Amino acid sequence: MERYQTYPYRWVVLFSMIPILAMTNVFWLTFAPITGSVSRFYGVSSLSIALLSMSYMVVYILMAFPASWVVDTKGFRMSMGIGGIVTAVFGLIRGIYAANFEVVVLAQFGVAIGQPFLINSITKVAARWFPVDERATASGIATMAGYLGMIIAMILTPALADQYGISKMMMFYGYAAGVCALIFLIFSRERPKTPPGPGDELVNKLNATDLKAVFRKKDFKYLLFCVFIVMGIFNAVMTWIEDMLRPRGITPIQAGFIGGIMVVVGILGAIILPVISDKIKERRPLLIWPIIAAVPGFLGLTFLVNYGLLLASAALMGFFVMGMGPIAFQYGAEKAYPVPEGTSFGILMLMGQISGIFFIYVMDLLRFSSGEMTLSLIILGALLLISFITATRITESDLVKGAAQ
16 A cells, blocks of 8 residues: 655745746736726737737647646646746846837747746646645645736736836836746755655656546536636636726726735635635535626626725625636546646646637627727626536546545
């Protein structure tokens, strides 16, 4: 019988990831809360500025499987090392040439290449260093790091741009990325001396037969559909947050705070809901009910005009949508088993990026002449309800049931 053991250093490894995971999302949403200002700064359309955020989704579609291959064959430390260095280098280039829109676009796509190498490693770290009953918690903490980056982008970017200007703000972020990458390279380790539990070392390389088998599993397909809808909506809303709220009299700084509060409360959800899932040793309830609980918040963002009520709506949506994220990824890894964790994570993220691009274009296409996006938001709300119905059809994770027994 194989001996399992956990090591305190697992927390050092986990927390060494947080700065660079946060930084990649800072670059993703840098321009979202100041779309109008950046559009005027470069003399281009709002959709051109949205392209800077969409670059992450486009690149992820192209790089998801190569990044997952690196995670599952070379290890998460190699993958995150690549992602961290790429993020730092292109982040600095973006800051140095901030006045040149064409170079900024190219640098943004370069930064986006680093993201899949970073985030596709999350469930691999959880499986390699943590026992089964701590993996959703570990995934939640790592996912929380990305949320922290969203907060920085939403709240700090408008303040920095207002005080120092857009160019210096981008330079600050470039320096920060270099420091964050260095922290990971210094403190991370690939694996402990002995595995912490089952489900880590049994599969090291992606098998095409196993991958085909994943898409024949009903539960994984249901999860794919739910992630396609929920993550796509979240990506689209975060990209258009200022344009979406500007027709209702919301300023860029207020829009940044609304997006920021969505993520701040979402961090609480990403901590609380995975911990509950690990404690009760169930994934299914924490995938179903957060979707329907997020609907009132989404409706508030669709129709309300009062700043305070918009903040409350964003908080409600953020807590449940972002809180269920790490559980969905962990559930996907458990349902896809024995397919490696990096691959299952990559497949799920790929769905969210594809839908994010599609929903972003739809929101721009269906906006009224006044700039309002109400019609597209109503359509997305209906899709959110459909994803809830789909989620009710999934069954519990066998790995979690085995741990409970």
